[in-house]
Amino acid sequence: MRVKICGITNIEDALAAVKAGADALGFVFYKKSPRFIEPQKALEIVSMLPPFIERVGLFVNCDAVHIDTVCRYTKMSLAQIHFDASEDLYRSLETKYIRVIRAKAKEDLLRFSEEYRLVDAYCEQYGGSGKRLNLEWFENLDCSKIILAGGLTPENIEEVKKYGFYGVDVSSGVEMQKGKKDIKKVKEFIEKAKGLYRY
Template identity: 40%
Template sequence: MKTRIKICGITRVEDALAAAHAGADALGLVFYEQSPRAVDIATAQEIVARVPAFVSVVGLFVNPDDARVREVVTRVRLDLLQFHGDESPEFCDRFAIRWIKAVRVQSRHDIEDAMARYADAAGLLVDAYDPHLYGGTGKEFDWTLIPRQRPLPLILAGGLQPANVARAVARVKPWAVDVSGGVEVAKGLKDRLKITEFINEVHRVDQTD
């Protein structure tokens, strides 16, 4: 099975193009003002206008209000929404756009409960837990907590980088992997070589399975 790859926290057109040309399946734009990787609507529009065909654009939100999401989806062409906070299933489902839900993992129960509660999601993203951060921790979590039975496509995040993503894919066998800080030279600024190495490592494992 092909492991899908999302490069998140894109803030520049050149980074979006580098990721797309290296083989990324999806790009993530962060609409969470407290994130160092946040983009405003004008920047997001500029990036989206340059994304080539068959590369999805995902808009990431953390505990937004209804008006904020509607403003963004009206003005920016998004293929998928990603909710990374404490949003309810009912809230996630309001916007007539497919969505994924992120969960910060402390126990196997966190994943199993989210799989059941967010059953209408297009996928469940599992990330490292930090009491003060909604993602972007740069930390791995215990992958043995991930159940084998997965009613939803599982997207693995949390501390991934070129040096460990092959091991992650081989062990977890996720539907997709999601990386941000692991392919950066500074927060919000991607490194073309790291992106290419990361994607090549994922493809290398796929080809040997």
């Protein structure tokens, strides 16, 4: 199972997450978020990363030109569209993207089922709320193209493994405070998600 550590704001957390086995790092380009990072700072971090690490930029309520401009500048490999964007926006994007489904009901999980998508619990704010989805919604569902987010922690990550998700995305569940990771939690989370944990 692939693991994304989101809400990266500093190089220490980024390198520690990569060393622990993270497949992707998330950078929040949404100014209202406590995990917001300036594009220049994100570029500094990305420039110091080793190869083969996915760099994901999170965007809320932006147009395609802004998303493409920031992603080019910061060398993001993927744009995470964390709002209900129009199909015109997706068609206009030059950057590879992933949709976020902020699920209110089980039926929402079936949206865009032909493509890879990130599924998060619905809340008024965007991301990093720690709110969990009802795992029963995923029973008998093909989860092979779903990246699960929302309320994941080192304590509960093993509960979701049986569903066969493509990946998991964690932010607040491995933090000491908003925007600063707890490296011990990051390491434990990744090891448990990938089945490497030694009890």
